[in-house]
Amino acid sequence: MFDFLRHQLRAMAGIFKRDFKIFLRYPLNALFRIIEPVLWFAPVFFMGKGFAVDGQNVGFQAYTGTGDFVSFLLLGTILSSYVSSVFWGIGFSLKNQMTTGVLESNWLTPIPRITHLVGQTLFNVLITTFNSIGVFVIMMVFFGVNFDLTSIGAAILTIVPMLISIYGFGFAFAALVMLMREANTLVDAGNFIVNTLTGANFPVTVFPRFLMVISLSLPLTYGYDAVRGLLLGTRTLLPLHQEQLILVIFMVVMVVFGAWVFIWLERYCRRLGTTGMH
Amino acid sequence: MSERFLASEQSGLAADSQSERRVILQEYGLICKLRSLWAVIRKEVTIFIRYPSWVVAVVIWPVLFPLVYIFNGKAFAGPDNAGVSTFANLTGTGDYIGFMALGSLLYMWINMVLWSFGNFLRNEQLRGTLESTWLTPMPRIIMLIGAGIGDCLQQCAVFSISLLEFYLILNIRLVGDPLLVLAVILLTIPTIYGVGFLFASLVVWAKEVNVMVFLVRGMVMIFCGISYPLAVLPDWMQSISRFIPMTYAIRAFRNAYLTDGGLGAIKDDLLILAAFGIGLFTIGYFAFIMVEKSVRGKGNLGVY
Numbered sequence: 001m002f003d004f005l006r007h008q009l010r011a012m013a014g015i016f017k018r019d020f021k022i023f024l025r026y027p028l029n030a031l032f033r034i035i036e037p038v039l040w041f042a043p044v045f046f047m048g049k050g051f052a053v054d055g056q057n058v059g060f061q062a063y064t065g066t067g068d069f070v071s072f073l074l075l076g077t078i079l080s081s082y083v084s085s086v087f088w089g090i091g092f093s094l095k096n097q098m099t100t101g102v103l104e105s106n107w108l109t110p111i112p113r114i115t116h117l118v119g120q121t122l123f124n125v126l127i128t129t130f131n132s133i134g135v136f137v138i139m140m141v142f143f144g145v146n147f148d149l150t151s152i153g154a155a156i157l158t159i160v161p162m163l164i165s166i167y168g169f170g171f172a173f174a175a176l177v178m179l180m181r182e183a184n185t186l187v188d189a190g191n192f193i194v195n196t197l198t199g200a201n202f203p204v205t206v207f208p209r210f211l212m213v214i215s216l217s218l219p220l221t222y223g224y225d226a227v228r229g230l231l232l233g234t235r236t237l238l239p240l241h242q243e244q245l246i247l248v249i250f251m252v253v254m255v256v257f258g259a260w261v262f263i264w265l266e267r268y269c270r271r272l273g274t275t276g277m278h
Numbered sequence: 279m280s281e282r283f284l285a286s287e288q289s290g291l292a293a294d295s296q297s298e299r300r301v302i303l304q305e306y307g308l309i310c311k312l313r314s315l316w317a318v319i320r321k322e323v324t325i326f327i328r329y330p331s332w333v334v335a336v337v338i339w340p341v342l343f344p345l346v347y348i349f350n351g352k353a354f355a356g357p358d359n360a361g362v363s364t365f366a367n368l369t370g371t372g373d374y375i376g377f378m379a380l381g382s383l384l385y386m387w388i389n390m391v392l393w394s395f396g397n398f399l400r401n402e403q404l405r406g407t408l409e410s411t412w413l414t415p416m417p418r419i420i421m422l423i424g425a426g427i428g429d430c431l432q433q434c435a436v437f438s439i440s441l442l443e444f445y446l447i448l449n450i451r452l453v454g455d456p457l458l459v460l461a462v463i464l465l466t467i468p469t470i471y472g473v474g475f476l477f478a479s480l481v482v483w484a485k486e487v488n489v490m491v492f493l494v495r496g497m498v499m500i501f502c503g504i505s506y507p508l509a510v511l512p513d514w515m516q517s518i519s520r521f522i523p524m525t526y527a528i529r530a531f532r533n534a535y536l537t538d539g540g541l542g543a544i545k546d547d548l549l550i551l552a553a554f555g556i557g558l559f560t561i562g563y564f565a566f567i568m569v570e571k572s573v574r575g576k577g578n579l580g581v582y
Contacts, residue, residue, distance in 0.1 A: 028489040039496035044350055046500075049510040050368055051354035051361030059356020069354070099404050184393070185334045189342065196346050202353040 011111045015119025019093075023127060033127070034134035037077050038142070044073055044201060045143060063203045064228075065235040071145045073201060075228055078132045080200035082125075082163055083220070086170035087191035089124040090117065091177045095187075098178075113266050114259060117174060121167050151230040158230065158244055161251035162223035168254030175265035199224050204237070219250035314416040318424025319431070322398075326432060335390075336432070340440035341447055343386055344379040347505040348448070351378055368507040376450040376536050381504035383440050384528050387433055388470055389495050394432075395474035396487040398425045403482070418570050419563070422478055426471050437463070450536075458534040458541060465548055466527040468555030475562025479569040498524045523554035 023030055048057055048069050061067040097103035107113055139145060173190065180186055195201070197211070198220040207215055215221050222243035229236035229243075236243060326332055351374045355361045366372035399422075402408035412418055444450040452459070477494065481487050498504070501511075501519040508516055508525070519525045530547035533539055 026489075032489045032492045036492050036496070039492065039499060042500045043347075043505050046510050047347070047350055047506040048354055050365050050506040051351070053361060053364055057354060057361070059354050059359070059361040062356045062358070062360070063353050099401070101405075180329070184397075185329075185332070185339070189334045189339055192342060192346070196342075196349070201346060202350050206349050206352040 008112070008115050011115050012119035012122060015116060016123045019120060019123040023123075033131045034138065037081055037131075037135045038138050041073060041077055041139065041143075045070065063205055066232050068146055068232065070139075070143045071147060071232055072228060072234065074136070074139050074143070074145050075231060076200040076224060077139075078135060079159070079162070079224055079227065080195045081132055081135065082128050083166055083194055083200070084191050085124050085128040086166050087173065087187045089128070090120055090167075090170040091173045091190070092184075092187050093120060094174050094177050095184075114171070114262060117171055117262065121170065125163070125167070147231045148233060149231075155227050155230045158223065158226045158247060161247040162220065165219065165247065165251040165254040168251070168256075168258035171258030172261035175262040178269050179265055194218075194220065197221070219246050222246045311417065311420055314420050315424045315427070318421050319428045322425055322428030323431060326428070336435050336439055340383065340386065340436055341443040344382040344448075347378040347382055348375050351375070351505070365507070368509045371536060373536065375448055377532060378505045379444050379448055379450055380532050380535055381528050383437070383444075384466070384524065384531055385495070385498060385502075385504040387437070388473070388498055388524060389491075390433065390436070391429060391470050391474045392477055392491045392494055393487075394429050395425065395478045396481045396491055398422075399478050400481050400487045419566060422475060422566060426474060429474075430467070430471070453536055454534045454538050455540065458544065459531070461548065462527065462530045462534050462544065462551075465551045465555060466531075468559045469523045469527065469551060472555065472558030472560070472562040476558065476565050479562070479565040482573055483569050497522065501525065502528055504528060523551060523558070526550045526554070
């Protein structure tokens with residue numbers, strides 16, 4: 001058992017090293033991972049100005065309880081970058097390996113396929129965290145943000161189960177990409193839908209009733225909401241402790257579900273013989 | 279045609295029929311090029327519809343994408359639309375939904391062209407088929423034009439379905455003259471595909487798609503006013519936006535679609551768009567020819 005674990009950790013370290021090398025090999029790409037969230041943020045920032053009454057976003061305040069839409073959006077941008085990294089970093093990386101024709105040979109190594117994914121995930125979390133710090137600094141300098149840092153510990157404790165559940169979902173999504181084989185639209189649309197429905201960029205209370213029902217059924221919505229409630233003092237959808245409990249339950253469910261879907265679909269694709277196709 | 283050519287080859291042409299031979303070769307070459315062009319278009323369309331996710335690109339994505347801006351707009355407007363008056367003062371219309379949906383439709387167009395042109399040659403590089411495809415006796419520019427026409431066909435479908443969905447789901451009505459809307463779209467095509475040609479060349483040279491797409495679409499996103507009036511930008515940013523053709527395309531498209539100002543309201547924008555179109559298409563064409571020569575000289579066409 002101990003040997004097995006040791007081998008898995010070595011394999012994960014190998015995968016981590018491989019992904020890190022590829023990441024460094026395209027330095028411009030690495031730089032743009034920090035700049036891109038700011039590019040997405042800028043239009044919304046200017047949009048906010050287009051609706052401000054005497055410099056105050058009274059409409060936004062009425063919905064959220066805070067007029068500081070910059071901090072509201074920054075938190076959403078940082079948290080949604082983890083969601084995006086699951087879609088692009090894990091889902092799309094399988095497609096890249098399929099395109100370059102190395103997926104089959106990688107998977108022929110005597111390493112459980114799930115270990116490949118966990119290795120990629122660890123790298124992904126680390127890089128996304130570094131990116132988020134970069135985005136935070138840029139946004140603070142250019143746009144100015146205002147957080148209540150006394151609740152930072154509680155916010156981090158809320159973020160952890162949220163992130164684990166997102167990566168659990170990533171396992172299932174990676175398997176879906178493998179099955180569908182055309183990843184670009186799937187990844188782009190999936191990422192967009194999840195971030196939109198969970199309120200990464202705006203309060204979900206603006207949704208019409210039928211979208212609100214979907215939004216409230218997604219545990220990620222409570223993650224965004226709870227972290228904003230803690231750091232910005234916005235009105236939360238449910239009491240904070242209930243939102244945190246939902247996130248913990250979601251974490252357990254998504255990790256088990258994600259791993260199960262991945263193992264099942266991976267077997268299915270092997271039976272179909274489509275692993276090497278693209 | 280080909281029989282005529284073969285017959286002339288077999289019989290051996292006398293000196294006085296050399297000019298006829300040249301004409302036959304020219305005709306034959308033209309037909310070959312058209313056949314190649316058709317094959318590339320067919321290949322691109324076949325690849326596009328081969329993956330079931332094309333439904334997402336054509337049907338779902340167009341209505342989905344503007345929603346994020348529209349919901350943002352709704353959040354900024356507030357439950358009692360308190361913020362709409364400022365927006366109306368700046369844009370001349372309180373219909374922020376139409377404003378944002380049409381702006382984002384043009385943004386989606388250039389975004390898709392950038393991705394498809396960038397990936398067109400890059401994917402062949404990654405799959406290792408670029409060199410072998412380029413070894414065929416077909417002018418390389420034909421491949422790019424074929425990809426452009428294939429993409430144009432997809433975009434026609436996307437545009438039509440988007441406008442229909444905007445009408446049915448977002449209740450965005452065509453107020454202006456449909457012919458003027460068509461004129462704006464037609465005059466935007468050379469600009470967008472000129473940028474696409476330029477882009478494909480840059481990608482083959484730089485071997486990187488993502489960064490280039492992020493850069494170009496980021497500029498369009500920030501400087502061209504897809505979701506907000508340009509008047510909210512600082513002066514220096516407004517000056518930059520004047521040098522980007524999409525600024526004029528988006529403004530003309532909105533005016534033609536949402537207002538009944540007629541040709542007079544968009545005439546200047548159309549002229550500027552036409553000038554940009556000619557310039558960018560020419561630059562894109564020559565950039566591709568130059569890059570093709572350069573990578574062949576260096577021998578790094580298949581390297582990624």
